[in-house]
Amino acid sequence: MPARLEETASTAAQRYRVLAAVMLGGIMGPIDASIVNVILPTIASFFGAPIATAQWVPLIYLLTISSLLLFFGRLGDILGYKRVYLAGLGCFVVTSALCGLAPNIYWLIAFRAIQGLGAGMMMSVPFAILTAVFQPHERGRALGINAISISAGLALGPTLGGLLTSLWSWRLVFLINIPIGAAALFWAAKVIPDLKGKPGRVDIAGAVSAFISLFSFLFFINRVQRIGIGTATAIALTAAVIAGICFFYIESRFPHPMVNLALFKNRTFTLGTAASLLNFASQYILVFLTPFFLQRVIHYSPDKIGLLMTCSPLAVMAVAPFSGALSDRLGTRELAISGATLCTAGLAAMAFLPVDASALTVGWRLAIFGLGTGIFQSPNNSAVMGSAPRPHLGIASGILSTARNTGMSLGIASAGLILYSLVPAAIMEKEYLHGLEAAAFLDGIKYAYHLGAGLSALAALLCFMQARRKRNDAG
Numbered sequence: 001m002p003a004r005l006e007e008t009a010s011t012a013a014q015r016y017r018v019l020a021a022v023m024l025g026g027i028m029g030p031i032d033a034s035i036v037n038v039i040l041p042t043i044a045s046f047f048g049a050p051i052a053t054a055q056w057v058p059l060i061y062l063l064t065i066s067s068l069l070l071f072f073g074r075l076g077d078i079l080g081y082k083r084v085y086l087a088g089l090g091c092f093v094v095t096s097a098l099c100g101l102a103p104n105i106y107w108l109i110a111f112r113a114i115q116g117l118g119a120g121m122m123m124s125v126p127f128a129i130l131t132a133v134f135q136p137h138e139r140g141r142a143l144g145i146n147a148i149s150i151s152a153g154l155a156l157g158p159t160l161g162g163l164l165t166s167l168w169s170w171r172l173v174f175l176i177n178i179p180i181g182a183a184a185l186f187w188a189a190k191v192i193p194d195l196k197g198k199p200g201r202v203d204i205a206g207a208v209s210a211f212i213s214l215f216s217f218l219f220f221i222n223r224v225q226r227i228g229i230g231t232a233t234a235i236a237l238t239a240a241v242i243a244g245i246c247f248f249y250i251e252s253r254f255p256h257p258m259v260n261l262a263l264f265k266n267r268t269f270t271l272g273t274a275a276s277l278l279n280f281a282s283q284y285i286l287v288f289l290t291p292f293f294l295q296r297v298i299h300y301s302p303d304k305i306g307l308l309m310t311c312s313p314l315a316v317m318a319v320a321p322f323s324g325a326l327s328d329r330l331g332t333r334e335l336a337i338s339g340a341t342l343c344t345a346g347l348a349a350m351a352f353l354p355v356d357a358s359a360l361t362v363g364w365r366l367a368i369f370g371l372g373t374g375i376f377q378s379p380n381n382s383a384v385m386g387s388a389p390r391p392h393l394g395i396a397s398g399i400l401s402t403a404r405n406t407g408m409s410l411g412i413a414s415a416g417l418i419l420y421s422l423v424p425a426a427i428m429e430k431e432y433l434h435g436l437e438a439a440a441f442l443d444g445i446k447y448a449y450h451l452g453a454g455l456s457a458l459a460a461l462l463c464f465m466q467a468r469r470k471r472n473d474a475g
Contacts, residue, residue: 073398088121144324339376
């Protein structure tokens, strides 16, 4: 480390200014990921583009982010977390302007790919920055407060997208990032200290093989639930497997590997990362399917669906800071188990929704899952990052972020597979359902909810298997 913790963030005020800077930049990624789905029909209509083409606007963004998180995490260890974060934030602001001015759908897709590159830089190192700046006994609180920005972004995205589009145009959704991003860039440049991990050189072969493997795998799971197993998806899966084998071969022999595989010898790191992946998979089963239930079975309007779906992220915002602070005093393991167990209960309750469910009936179930997620995430993230050696905080942060994004994609893909496998195609094509058709559609959704509950239960088991600690004193 070029500077000790006491020299770079000597007071609580300085540390929380760093946290505020990370949160200001961090809120834009979740907003941008959730906001585009709401305005996608508007974009497709504006450019006269088919849905098959328009769906690449959100897809290429998520694929680029997820595929490069590991590389940017390691780059942060080598070049410095601040430098990578600021470069990503600057790239995000510039490409937001380009997206807002895109002349056609193809340029918009290209600009979204570059915007995903910037977002990947921004998202790869925040855990490393906060873990390096905050002392072990306050790490959980900091990560809990930081979770507010992610939950707030996911909650604000759908509502903000509709509002901005109605005020002027869908272009405002991207252009609004410019003033917010510029303020975040100025603030981050001023307060984030220069922190590095383990020096070395970039593992190009490892980075390329990791990118091909992750991109191909995420492309496979995003497409297979829509078109099934075909030539394109089979090629993608084959490329993911071959590139993955090459990646592990390279990383086990390269003198300066992109990913230090020894990290996975630590039981807390490995099990906590896997638990995070499972939690996000179960979360996105819920997030993906519930709006379809509300629209097709209960016949809610889009604005009512958006408001009801905020029950979960609002619950996360309410409890995450307290859960993180409590984990600093009591330890991370028991809180993570409790949170994952609550998630299991919330999804199990969703699986017993009646066809004529009221808003309250759905809302308290969503809130239970949100409470569980808020209790789980901060302690689990603190345990994972606290178990990583300080020279490898960047790559540890990248691995944790990659697990999160992979879990999101797996959740959506598995939910789609179950729904399309169990519900007749004639019913799936209808926008509003009644009677037996509504019941058949809901039965398919319930099986997916049961799967989500099982994934959350497995996450609780993985947390239980972690090494017991009286308090979070790693680092």
